[in-house]
Amino acid sequence: MSAPAPVAEWRSYRRLLPYIRPYLRGLLLVLAISVLSTALGLAQPYLSKLMIDQALLRRDMGALWRIAGIMITVTILGFGVNILASYRYVRLSAAMLYDMRAALLRHLQTLSPRFYASFRLGDLVSRMNSDVSDVQRIASDTLLSVVSNLLFFIGCVAMMLWLDWRLFLVGVLLVPASLMTFTYYQRRLTALTRDMRERGADLGSLLVDTVMGMRVVTALRAGEHEVGRFKAKNDAFVGAMLRMQVASYMTGALPGTLMTGATSAVILYGGWRIIEGDMSIGTLVAFMTYHMRLLSPIQTLMGLTSGLASARVSLGRIFELFDTRPDVEERADATPIGRVRGEIRFEQVAMRYDRDPVLRDMDLAIPAGSICAILGPSGVGKSTMADLMVRHADPTGGRILLEGHDLRDLRLDDLRREVMLVDQSPWLFNDSIAANIGFALPDVRTADIEAAAHAAGLDAFLARLPEGLGTRTGERGLALSAGERQRIVIARALLRRPSVLILDEPTSALDGETEALVAQRLRGALPDATIILITHKPTLARIADRIVTITDGQAQVAQQPEPAHA
Numbered sequence: 001m002s003a004p005a006p007v008a009e010w011r012s013y014r015r016l017l018p019y020i021r022p023y024l025r026g027l028l029l030v031l032a033i034s035v036l037s038t039a040l041g042l043a044q045p046y047l048s049k050l051m052i053d054q055a056l057l058r059r060d061m062g063a064l065w066r067i068a069g070i071m072i073t074v075t076i077l078g079f080g081v082n083i084l085a086s087y088r089y090v091r092l093s094a095a096m097l098y099d100m101r102a103a104l105l106r107h108l109q110t111l112s113p114r115f116y117a118s119f120r121l122g123d124l125v126s127r128m129n130s131d132v133s134d135v136q137r138i139a140s141d142t143l144l145s146v147v148s149n150l151l152f153f154i155g156c157v158a159m160m161l162w163l164d165w166r167l168f169l170v171g172v173l174l175v176p177a178s179l180m181t182f183t184y185y186q187r188r189l190t191a192l193t194r195d196m197r198e199r200g201a202d203l204g205s206l207l208v209d210t211v212m213g214m215r216v217v218t219a220l221r222a223g224e225h226e227v228g229r230f231k232a233k234n235d236a237f238v239g240a241m242l243r244m245q246v247a248s249y250m251t252g253a254l255p256g257t258l259m260t261g262a263t264s265a266v267i268l269y270g271g272w273r274i275i276e277g278d279m280s281i282g283t284l285v286a287f288m289t290y291h292m293r294l295l296s297p298i299q300t301l302m303g304l305t306s307g308l309a310s311a312r313v314s315l316g317r318i319f320e321l322f323d324t325r326p327d328v329e330e331r332a333d334a335t336p337i338g339r340v341r342g343e344i345r346f347e348q349v350a351m352r353y354d355r356d357p358v359l360r361d362m363d364l365a366i367p368a369g370s371i372c373a374i375l376g377p378s379g380v381g382k383s384t385m386a387d388l389m390v391r392h393a394d395p396t397g398g399r400i401l402l403e404g405h406d407l408r409d410l411r412l413d414d415l416r417r418e419v420m421l422v423d424q425s426p427w428l429f430n431d432s433i434a435a436n437i438g439f440a441l442p443d444v445r446t447a448d449i450e451a452a453a454h455a456a457g458l459d460a461f462l463a464r465l466p467e468g469l470g471t472r473t474g475e476r477g478l479a480l481s482a483g484e485r486q487r488i489v490i491a492r493a494l495l496r497r498p499s500v501l502i503l504d505e506p507t508s509a510l511d512g513e514t515e516a517l518v519a520q521r522l523r524g525a526l527p528d529a530t531i532i533l534i535t536h537k538p539t540l541a542r543i544a545d546r547i548v549t550i551t552d553g554q555a556q557v558a559q560q561p562e563p564a565h566a
């Protein structure tokens, strides 16, 4: 897994293009509707000029009715067109964001356990949740607003120039100062927003950590200690948020306030021109209306920048996840395989994480259809071997073969269909026991789930439950005992009938009797499979037809009696 590359802020928007492209036609339609709506909005001040110059000053009742009629029609049309544009835009942006969330979820599925062990859970949740929501909020609202305000701004400028270019020059006198203030605060805002998001993620991580470890916190009477840690993180977050808010206010308000000064100049100069007889009253009124409306898109655009800056930061954080490369990638020309017999071979396999090597030039052959127990002291590398066999990671040296194929040449989907690992942390979803055993198998038959549950030694337990397989497992399965959870995940694996089943300390939480029962039924449930048992338990090791001991990163076949299950 390589560290994510720093994401240049503006690049984040460009990287949205692949998500936007499929919806380009729809977006162009929205754009066309926005242009129409802007044109209708821009017509109003010009209509008031006509009203003053051609109806009021000439005392022409007919013209008054006509112009008033046009004004009302334009207002109603503008209203309808605006609603249409917003509705279509929100639908499009929701579809685009769904695509992005789905792509993110797919990408996260390619990352290895090592990524999840090193990345803070709270930060991950905050990126997937708050950051994506932030982008969604901006995308469903701000972007359309930017487009329509920009169009309106350009239209206003064009109309003002057309009405009187000298008055226009007076009107925009303070624009450079206004823009400079804006640029300064906008830069500041981007930095402060990122800071706030990171403080927010810190806070989220702490909360997730505390909630997940609540049993330890209460058992160690560390409640106040946790509240103290929370307060420190919260203070940092609130501080960052306040700094961001001030910058956001300044970015939105200061440039607009400067522009208001320009209005006075327009009144003075335009009034003087009227008195001189050089300009009609209607023109000044229309000009003033455009000028005042010019402030509104500028202010809105400047106000929106805080939203846009925040979305840019959020996008940066989301793309950082996209940029995290998986430890293990499938080759483009990966070999598809069907059902295999299940022979595993380690050839000169070496593995090191950050520190000392864990496995050193390990050679080991596990014949197809055997039951192999792997023993060895804690920390010697047994779980590492299991991880390597399902490609949660790749070895740093040598190779592992399944049926003669280097695992790195196989399609990951095929490999993980054939070789299945039940690891030391049995994970259950908050659903029924049946749904957990048949997880992601929509067409599975209840009879097969029952058979798997029986093979995993769950029958007596299920018989005691009024709702049997329909019983809910609770959050992370915590409504069940550790031994029950272990047997449910074993049943889940047995149901899938892999060619190689690796069980890492599968019965650590079981009593001797239940363990013996599971051991006795394993072979019957998977008659032809290779079964690899990583265990410290003699009862379990006894069913193996070969015992491998790991010492100093190497494997020794310590005992190879006649197959116990013949």
Ligand SMILES: Nc1ncnc2c1ncn2[C@@H]1O[C@H](COP(=O)(O)OP(=O)(O)OP(=O)(O)O)[C@@H](O)[C@H]1O
Residues within 6 Å of the ligand: 114, 117, 353, 354, 358, 376, 377, 378, 379, 380, 381, 382, 383, 384, 385
């Ligand atoms: N993701 C990781 N990053 C760094 N070091 C790791 C990682 N995973 C395991 N290790 C280290 O590799 C060594 C072997 O760990 P492993 O979990 O394979 O041992 P094990 O034999 O299965 O131990 P146990 O019997 O306690 O489960 C340990 O020293 C462990 O600290």
